[in-house]
Amino acid sequence: MPKISALLRTLLRPLQLAALPLLMAGPLQAAPASDPQWQQTLEEAKGQSVYFNAWGGSPEINAYLQWASGEVQRQYGVKLVQVKVDDIAQSVSQLLADRQAGKQSGGPIDLLWVNGENFKALKEQGLLGAPFTQELPNMALVDGQLPVSEDFTVPVEGLEAPWGIGQLNLMVNEDEVKTPPTSAAALLAWAKAHPGRFTYPKPPQFHGSSFLKQMLLELTPDPAPLYREATDAEFQRQTAPLWAWLDALHPALWRKGKLFPTGAAETKQLLDDGELAMAISFNPQEAQSSVQNGTLPAGVRALAMEKGALTNSHFLAIPFNANARAGAKVVANFLLSPAAQARKADPAFWGDPSVLRRDALPQGTAPALRFKAQAEPHPSWQLRLEAAWAERYGQ
Structure with a gap:
């Protein structure tokens, strides 16, 4: 998506992971919706503002996120604010500067739309918080046969939640x-x-x-x-x-x-x-x-x-110094809900394929993989x- 400095390009240029089935050996583990820890997260999230850094180059995506913002406000009392960026590498470089400046909390980014080499940079530089996906109830609905356990050969290890599938x-x-x-x-x-x-x-x-x-x-x-x-x-x-x-x-x-x-x-x-x-x-x-x-x-x-x-997958990640970590988890879990994933997959709104199992989605939702898949190179x-x-x- 956007242009970045030559100094950071080799570290931060987005790559996309290989989209081959059966990369996950077993079912995804997630907390049930009634889990006390999740209920505490919902309480903590009320009233928080979640600043979501996401590519802003598509009117359809922007409209979808505006709809999602209204839903998480109505359902959970969380304010979702899309921060439109040309390239998520800009956000990664901002987090790197925060780390170097010792800014360990109160960061301006709560949630990131990320994958590939940007995720690799975030993970290697320690720019992500603790693993969180096992806390999201809707992770139990994710299709484990899609390429969601690794992000361009880099193990995800709970540091980012799958959000969608892309094919050139x-x-x-x-x-x-x-x-x-x-x-x-x-x-x-x-x-x-x-x-x-x-x-x-x-x-x-x-x-x-x-x-x-x-x-x-x-x-x-x-x-x-x-x-x-x-x-x-x-x-x-x-x-x-x-x-x-x-x-x-x-x-x-x-x-x-x-x-x-x-x-x-x-x-x-x-x-x-x-x-x-x-x-x-x-x-x-x-x-x-x-x-x-x-x-x-x-x-x-x-x-x-x-x-x-x-073919590749794209993900949602929470930075190490997010100001609204609980709210970010609530937003990520909502974006993995059947309603949100079905709307995202609908060509009338966005048309981005879902990462959920077919049996977790409304009948007629577009399949995740439309074309024969080729894995991304190293x-x-x-x-x-x-x-x-x-x-x-x-x-």
Whole structure:
């Protein structure tokens, strides 16, 4: 999502964890709603204001959080305030500064929307409080077959609560793209035949970096090395097909690959304006949701690469110096409730897939995984991809 300083980029750049089933060995443990400790948490939370740092680049997400704010105020007497950020790495750097300044309590951030390398940085730097997810009654409803016990290979260990599932897809205007491309070769051929009608956000913006990883997985004959720490030799060997493909693709892109959109919102707007015929999304329901609310043309559909969609989970975490820790737990538990998860999964509101078991959700709720899933590469590959892309194309 947003830009950060070069000094912190290698530590704080968001990565997304691999979305493969069966990563959890057994059922999730959580406190029952009647647990005395949870009842005490509810009492402590009354009257608290929870400052929730979350990406603010989507009107649908912002509207959903506004609805959630009204519900937690009505049900629990907790005030939820969304602090809109371009990139959660900004919040991580703020917490790091708090830690270095010795600010152990009264912090300005109570809850974080986080995953991947940002979670890794939070955990390694001691920027999170004690494990809390076992205290949330609704954790018992989470689908343990989804990738929620590890966050991009980093064990969660109760430090963050799963919130949703993402899959990289192309939002394609099928009124213009009669045979949508589902492979790297087909996408390159289509772009060359329709110059200026496709592009991707500029890395290290999240969607742009994710596109690089998706295409790397598409083009590599043996993906096994991508799931290990990248070495210089392996990186050079594995990415050679990707750079050759991008060299061929860029002259056919929007603005001939000399200028890239700053993020997914700009790319989506270009699709709505008719400048593009395809745009990148990490929400498999976004195309349907956007068509329903009138922010994309009626002919737009979501599709994934034939090999599978780059897939990950995203989470909620509580910082070490949160001022309203009890309130943050209450908010996180509400966001894991069947009502909140079903509304979030509904394309009419947000369309972000639920992390709850199907039997815990109202009938007809969208499935968590819409496309065949491909695991995210090891975090070291993204960091190297971003640096190499900037060196080659980042003028």
